Amino acid sequence: MAQSFNEPFLPLTVPAEPDEAEPQALTGRLPSYIADHRQRLRDRFMQGGGAALPDYELLELVLFRAIPRQDVKPLARLLLDTFGDFNRVITASPARLQMVKGAGPAVVLELKLIEAAAQRMMRARVIQKPLLSSWDALLDYCHTTMAHRETEQFRVLFLDRKNVLIADEEQARGTVDHVPVYPREIVKRALELNASALILVHNHPSGDPTPSDADLSMTAQVQDACQALGLVLHDHLIIGKSRELSFRGSGYL
Known part of the structure; x- marks a missing residue:
């Protein structure tokens, strides 16, 4: 089930005294x-x-x-x-x-x-904002949230008819080089939110945002599911350590 954005959970007991x-x-x-x-x-x-x-x-x-x-x-x-x-x-x-x-x-x-x-702070710059005209802020947010993670994370940004971001949800977490993604669950959640468009985002802990064959196949499946239901897949972003790759900008979409 989709999980809403939350700050990192810290199962820590903080001592009253300094660490050492x-x-x-x-x-x-x-x-x-x-x-x-x-x-x-x-x-x-x-x-x-x-x-x-x-x-x-x-x-x-x-x-x-x-x-x-x-x-x-x-x-x-x-x-x-x-x-x-x-x-x-x-x-x-x-x-x-x-x-x-x-x-x-x-x-x-x-x-x-x-x-x-x-x-x-980065999220406040994009939530409830028209994303296609706030692209640099979106990239800053994605890098802040995902670029230095040690395992893959897959997020979906749900947009309304005016391309305003209405929800940012983590769909799955995976290993250092794989994350399970289920296209049917993505489009089902979009319908629940009354979204009209999507942007997919995931990170590559290796630092290299070049898409894998699995990334290309999964994106094509999501694209087919979106088209069948009248949804728009604007882009799929892969976040590396210092740069990102846009499927739309690279000709994959």
């Missing part, structure tokens, strides 16, 4: 060099925004709340070394994050809150 034992907690005070460093980062951020800070310092700011009485620079650098960049740290799964030494439940919660906020 901290000698400074006995006095309740930070060493002056750590306190001064934190204040300098906050000042630079407030004056210049995120663009004024490299990834590791922006990540430090996020970690301050999770680990209030400890130098978080080593953890910020370790997370970046492990996952590659700020985006990949934020979008990494809770299980993988907690494999990094020092990234306990409080750290994971802060990172997942940032991810959820980013997704909600």
Whole structure:
């Protein structure tokens, strides 16, 4: 059954204390060099925004709340070394994050809150908007939501007669290179929502958005089902790590 958009679910128990034992907690005070460093980062951020800070310092700011009485620079650098960049740290799964030494439940919660906020902001730019005239915002939303996932996810965007997005639903999740899709369920859901058009979206965790034979076959089946019921399939987007492929733009539709 189709599942409505939700922010990532976090089955975490957040401790009342910081993630690791901290000698400074006995006095309740930070060493002056750590306190001064934190204040300098906050000042630079407030004056210049995120663009004024490299990834590791922006990540430090996020970690301050999770680990209030400890130098978080080593953890910020370790997370970046492990996952590659700020985006990949934020979008990494809770299980993988907690494999990094020092990234306990409080750290994971802060990172997942940032991810959820980013997704909600991107979604607000497209929901109840005419998608065909908001294409760049749609692509930004899809990349924010799906580009760094480690397994395939298949979503359907349902549009009304004016091509306004009325629903964005996850239809299935799969493995690193496959996701089960059922064309009949897609068109059935479109009729339930009184939708007139669809856009299919799924990600390739490999990073390469080139469609597979299975992608081409499935899209053709959805197209046939839509035509039989008077629905329009506007496009099928495959989201890679840094770029996307449009079936319409590439001549597959």
